[in-house]
Amino acid sequence: MAVPVLHVALGMSVPFTFGMAAYAEKKRMTSRMLGLVLSFMIFCGAFAVVPDIPRYFPQKHSYLEKKMNGSVLSNIFFLHIILDKNEPEDEGLAEGASIIFAMLFIILVVSGKSAIGNEKEIMSLEKEVFPR
Amino acid sequence: MLKHITIGLFIPYCILIFLYVKKGYRLETKALVALPYVFLFCALWSIVPNIISFVPWGIGSAVAGNSFFNNIFFFHRALENIPTLESIFGLGLMLFILFSVFIIVLRHLKQQEREIEKLKRLR
Numbered sequence: 001m002a003v004p005v006l007h008v009a010l011g012m013s014v015p016f017t018f019g020m021a022a023y024a025e026k027k028r029m030t031s032r033m034l035g036l037v038l039s040f041m042i043f044c045g046a047f048a049v050v051p052d053i054p055r056y057f058p059q060k061h062s063y064l065e066k067k068m069n070g071s072v073l074s075n076i077f078f079l080h081i082i083l084d085k086n087e088p089e090d091e092g093l094a095e096g097a098s099i100i101f102a103m104l105f106i107i108l109v110v111s112g113k114s115a116i117g118n119e120k121e122i123m124s125l126e127k128e129v130f131p132r
Numbered sequence: 133m134l135k136h137i138t139i140g141l142f143i144p145y146c147i148l149i150f151l152y153v154k155k156g157y158r159l160e161t162k163a164l165v166a167l168p169y170v171f172l173f174c175a176l177w178s179i180v181p182n183i184i185s186f187v188p189w190g191i192g193s194a195v196a197g198n199s200f201f202n203n204i205f206f207f208h209r210a211l212e213n214i215p216t217l218e219s220i221f222g223l224g225l226m227l228f229i230l231f232s233v234f235i236i237v238l239r240h241l242k243q244q245e246r247e248i249e250k251l252k253r254l255r
Binding site for chain 1: 175231244
Protein backbone atom coordinates (compact mmCIF):
# COMPACT_ATOMS: atom_id res chain seq x y z
CA MET A 1 0.00 0.00 0.00
CA ALA A 2 1.48 3.31 -1.08
CA VAL A 3 1.40 6.38 1.14
CA PRO A 4 -1.17 9.07 0.22
CA VAL A 5 1.60 11.45 -0.90
CA LEU A 6 2.43 9.20 -3.83
CA HIS A 7 -1.21 9.18 -4.90
CA VAL A 8 -1.33 12.98 -4.56
CA ALA A 9 1.81 13.25 -6.70
CA LEU A 10 0.31 11.03 -9.40
CA GLY A 11 -2.93 13.02 -9.34
CA MET A 12 -1.10 16.34 -9.56
CA SER A 13 1.05 15.13 -12.44
CA VAL A 14 -1.94 14.99 -14.86
CA PRO A 15 -2.91 18.73 -14.80
CA PHE A 16 0.79 19.54 -14.59
CA THR A 17 1.42 17.67 -17.87
CA PHE A 18 -1.50 19.45 -19.55
CA GLY A 19 -0.24 22.79 -18.22
CA MET A 20 3.24 22.18 -19.56
CA ALA A 21 1.81 21.12 -22.93
CA ALA A 22 -0.18 24.38 -23.06
CA TYR A 23 2.95 26.32 -22.10
CA ALA A 24 4.98 24.58 -24.84
CA GLU A 25 2.33 25.60 -27.36
CA LYS A 26 1.88 29.20 -26.22
CA LYS A 27 5.47 29.78 -25.05
CA ARG A 28 4.02 31.84 -22.21
CA MET A 29 2.47 31.15 -18.83
CA THR A 30 -0.36 33.58 -18.27
CA SER A 31 -1.79 34.25 -14.83
CA ARG A 32 -5.04 32.55 -15.83
CA MET A 33 -3.17 29.45 -17.01
CA LEU A 34 -1.12 29.35 -13.81
CA GLY A 35 -4.25 29.71 -11.67
CA LEU A 36 -6.01 26.95 -13.60
CA VAL A 37 -3.06 24.56 -13.44
CA LEU A 38 -2.60 25.09 -9.70
CA SER A 39 -6.31 24.75 -8.92
CA PHE A 40 -6.56 21.55 -10.96
CA MET A 41 -3.40 20.24 -9.34
CA ILE A 42 -4.93 20.71 -5.89
CA PHE A 43 -8.24 19.21 -7.02
CA CYS A 44 -6.66 16.18 -8.71
CA GLY A 45 -4.28 15.66 -5.78
CA ALA A 46 -7.26 15.54 -3.42
CA PHE A 47 -9.28 13.37 -5.84
CA ALA A 48 -6.48 10.78 -5.98
CA VAL A 49 -6.71 10.07 -2.22
CA VAL A 50 -10.50 9.70 -2.03
CA PRO A 51 -10.34 5.86 -1.52
CA ASP A 52 -8.00 6.42 1.45
CA ILE A 53 -10.39 8.75 3.30
CA PRO A 54 -12.52 5.96 4.95
CA ARG A 55 -9.30 4.53 6.37
CA TYR A 56 -9.06 7.48 8.73
CA PHE A 57 -12.46 6.61 10.22
CA PRO A 58 -12.10 2.83 10.60
CA GLN A 59 -14.92 2.28 13.10
CA LYS A 60 -17.56 4.14 11.17
CA HIS A 61 -16.63 3.27 7.59
CA SER A 62 -14.94 -0.15 7.57
CA TYR A 63 -17.43 -1.44 4.97
CA LEU A 64 -16.79 1.56 2.74
CA GLU A 65 -13.04 1.16 3.15
CA LYS A 66 -13.13 -2.50 2.09
CA LYS A 67 -15.39 -1.76 -0.83
CA MET A 68 -13.36 1.18 -2.11
CA ASN A 69 -9.99 -0.49 -1.76
CA GLY A 70 -11.15 -3.83 -3.13
CA SER A 71 -12.92 -2.62 -6.24
CA VAL A 72 -11.15 -2.20 -9.58
CA LEU A 73 -13.42 0.79 -10.15
CA SER A 74 -11.30 2.73 -7.63
CA ASN A 75 -8.71 3.02 -10.38
CA ILE A 76 -10.76 6.04 -11.50
CA PHE A 77 -8.96 7.83 -8.70
CA PHE A 78 -5.74 8.05 -10.69
CA LEU A 79 -4.89 4.31 -10.68
CA HIS A 80 -5.21 4.12 -6.91
CA ILE A 81 -5.50 0.33 -6.67
CA ILE A 82 -2.71 -0.39 -9.17
CA LEU A 83 -0.37 1.95 -7.29
CA ASP A 84 -1.30 0.37 -3.93
CA LYS A 85 -0.56 -3.12 -5.29
CA ASN A 86 2.80 -2.21 -6.79
CA GLU A 87 4.22 -0.07 -4.01
CA PRO A 88 5.56 -1.81 -0.89
CA GLU A 89 3.93 -1.20 2.47
CA ASP A 90 3.94 2.44 3.58
CA GLU A 91 6.69 3.54 1.24
CA GLY A 92 6.88 6.38 -1.21
CA LEU A 93 6.79 9.47 1.01
CA ALA A 94 10.18 10.77 -0.16
CA GLU A 95 9.47 9.82 -3.78
CA GLY A 96 6.06 11.49 -3.74
CA ALA A 97 7.38 14.61 -2.04
CA SER A 98 10.26 14.86 -4.55
CA ILE A 99 7.86 14.51 -7.49
CA ILE A 100 5.59 17.25 -6.07
CA PHE A 101 8.59 19.49 -5.35
CA ALA A 102 9.98 18.93 -8.87
CA MET A 103 6.63 19.80 -10.48
CA LEU A 104 6.21 22.98 -8.44
CA PHE A 105 9.85 23.92 -9.11
CA ILE A 106 9.32 23.58 -12.88
CA ILE A 107 6.16 25.72 -12.69
CA LEU A 108 8.07 28.40 -10.75
CA VAL A 109 10.86 28.41 -13.36
CA VAL A 110 8.35 28.65 -16.19
CA SER A 111 6.50 31.49 -14.42
CA GLY A 112 9.80 33.33 -13.98
CA LYS A 113 10.52 33.01 -17.69
CA SER A 114 7.07 34.35 -18.52
CA ALA A 115 7.57 37.26 -16.13
CA ILE A 116 10.80 38.16 -17.98
CA GLY A 117 8.89 38.01 -21.29
CA ASN A 118 6.17 40.24 -19.85
CA GLU A 119 8.73 42.73 -18.57
CA LYS A 120 10.38 42.94 -21.99
CA GLU A 121 6.98 43.54 -23.58
CA ILE A 122 6.19 46.26 -21.04
CA MET A 123 9.51 48.00 -21.78
CA SER A 124 9.01 47.91 -25.55
CA LEU A 125 5.42 49.17 -25.19
CA GLU A 126 6.60 51.98 -22.90
CA LYS A 127 9.12 53.04 -25.54
CA GLU A 128 6.32 53.17 -28.11
CA VAL A 129 3.84 55.02 -25.90
CA PHE A 130 6.27 57.43 -24.25
CA PRO A 131 9.03 58.16 -26.81
CA ARG A 132 11.87 60.32 -25.47
CA MET B 133 14.71 14.06 5.29
CA LEU B 134 11.54 15.88 4.41
CA LYS B 135 11.63 18.08 7.51
CA HIS B 136 15.16 19.20 6.66
CA ILE B 137 14.07 20.17 3.16
CA THR B 138 11.10 22.04 4.63
CA ILE B 139 13.30 24.03 7.01
CA GLY B 140 15.65 24.67 4.08
CA LEU B 141 12.71 26.12 2.14
CA PHE B 142 11.34 28.01 5.11
CA ILE B 143 14.37 30.32 5.48
CA PRO B 144 14.33 31.82 1.93
CA TYR B 145 10.52 31.88 2.20
CA CYS B 146 10.69 34.10 5.29
CA ILE B 147 13.17 36.40 3.54
CA LEU B 148 10.88 36.53 0.50
CA ILE B 149 7.83 37.42 2.58
CA PHE B 150 9.81 40.10 4.43
CA LEU B 151 11.00 41.66 1.16
CA TYR B 152 7.54 41.35 -0.38
CA VAL B 153 5.89 43.20 2.50
CA LYS B 154 8.69 45.78 2.72
CA LYS B 155 8.42 46.65 -0.97
CA GLY B 156 4.71 47.37 -0.72
CA TYR B 157 3.38 43.95 -1.78
CA ARG B 158 5.30 43.95 -5.04
CA LEU B 159 7.86 41.46 -6.24
CA GLU B 160 10.72 42.22 -8.57
CA THR B 161 11.02 40.00 -11.63
CA LYS B 162 14.65 39.31 -10.77
CA ALA B 163 13.58 37.95 -7.39
CA LEU B 164 10.92 35.84 -9.06
CA VAL B 165 13.45 34.34 -11.45
CA ALA B 166 15.99 33.66 -8.70
CA LEU B 167 13.41 32.24 -6.30
CA PRO B 168 13.14 28.62 -7.59
CA TYR B 169 16.93 28.29 -7.78
CA VAL B 170 17.34 29.64 -4.23
CA PHE B 171 14.68 27.19 -3.06
CA LEU B 172 16.41 24.31 -4.82
CA PHE B 173 19.82 25.28 -3.46
CA CYS B 174 18.54 25.60 0.11
CA ALA B 175 16.62 22.31 -0.13
CA LEU B 176 19.74 20.50 -1.35
CA TRP B 177 21.96 22.30 1.18
CA SER B 178 19.79 21.14 4.07
CA ILE B 179 20.23 17.46 3.15
CA VAL B 180 23.99 17.50 2.52
CA PRO B 181 24.70 15.41 5.68
CA ASN B 182 22.22 12.80 4.43
CA ILE B 183 23.96 12.68 1.06
CA ILE B 184 27.43 12.54 2.65
CA SER B 185 26.43 9.67 4.93
CA PHE B 186 26.16 7.47 1.83
CA VAL B 187 29.93 7.76 1.25
CA PRO B 188 31.34 4.26 1.94
CA TRP B 189 33.95 2.94 4.41
CA GLY B 190 32.54 4.88 7.35
CA ILE B 191 34.05 8.15 6.14
CA GLY B 192 30.71 9.63 5.25
CA SER B 193 29.00 8.73 8.50
CA ALA B 194 31.98 10.04 10.51
CA VAL B 195 31.85 13.39 8.73
CA ALA B 196 28.05 13.55 8.90
CA GLY B 197 28.16 12.77 12.63
CA ASN B 198 30.16 15.93 13.43
CA SER B 199 27.77 18.30 15.19
CA PHE B 200 29.48 21.53 14.06
CA PHE B 201 29.46 20.30 10.48
CA ASN B 202 25.78 19.49 10.81
CA ASN B 203 24.74 22.89 12.11
CA ILE B 204 25.90 24.65 8.94
CA PHE B 205 23.25 22.74 7.07
CA PHE B 206 20.28 24.45 8.68
CA PHE B 207 20.72 22.76 12.07
CA HIS B 208 20.47 19.31 10.60
CA ARG B 209 21.43 17.39 13.77
CA ALA B 210 19.26 19.51 16.06
CA LEU B 211 16.24 18.99 13.84
CA GLU B 212 16.78 15.25 13.74
CA ASN B 213 16.27 15.14 17.51
CA ILE B 214 12.92 16.93 17.43
CA PRO B 215 10.26 14.21 17.30
CA THR B 216 7.33 16.58 16.76
CA LEU B 217 8.57 17.56 13.32
CA GLU B 218 7.26 14.44 11.64
CA SER B 219 7.55 13.91 7.91
CA ILE B 220 3.88 14.46 7.17
CA PHE B 221 4.01 17.79 9.03
CA GLY B 222 7.07 18.65 6.94
CA LEU B 223 5.18 17.85 3.77
CA GLY B 224 2.22 19.98 4.84
CA LEU B 225 4.47 22.93 5.59
CA MET B 226 6.36 22.44 2.31
CA LEU B 227 3.11 22.50 0.33
CA PHE B 228 1.92 25.57 2.25
CA ILE B 229 5.19 27.39 1.47
CA LEU B 230 5.12 26.51 -2.23
CA PHE B 231 1.43 27.29 -2.74
CA SER B 232 1.65 30.63 -0.91
CA VAL B 233 4.63 31.51 -3.11
CA PHE B 234 2.45 30.72 -6.11
CA ILE B 235 -0.17 33.20 -4.90
CA ILE B 236 2.55 35.90 -4.91
CA VAL B 237 3.72 34.79 -8.38
CA LEU B 238 0.15 34.77 -9.67
CA ARG B 239 -0.41 38.30 -8.36
CA HIS B 240 2.84 39.48 -9.99
CA LEU B 241 1.90 38.00 -13.36
CA LYS B 242 -1.58 39.56 -13.12
CA GLN B 243 -0.09 42.99 -12.37
CA GLN B 244 2.21 42.67 -15.39
CA GLU B 245 -0.65 41.62 -17.66
CA ARG B 246 -2.76 44.55 -16.48
CA GLU B 247 0.12 46.90 -17.23
CA ILE B 248 0.53 45.44 -20.73
CA GLU B 249 -3.20 45.87 -21.38
CA LYS B 250 -3.06 49.47 -20.18
CA LEU B 251 -0.09 50.29 -22.40
CA LYS B 252 -1.70 48.60 -25.39
CA ARG B 253 -4.80 50.78 -24.93
CA LEU B 254 -2.63 53.91 -24.79
CA ARG B 255 -0.73 52.97 -27.95
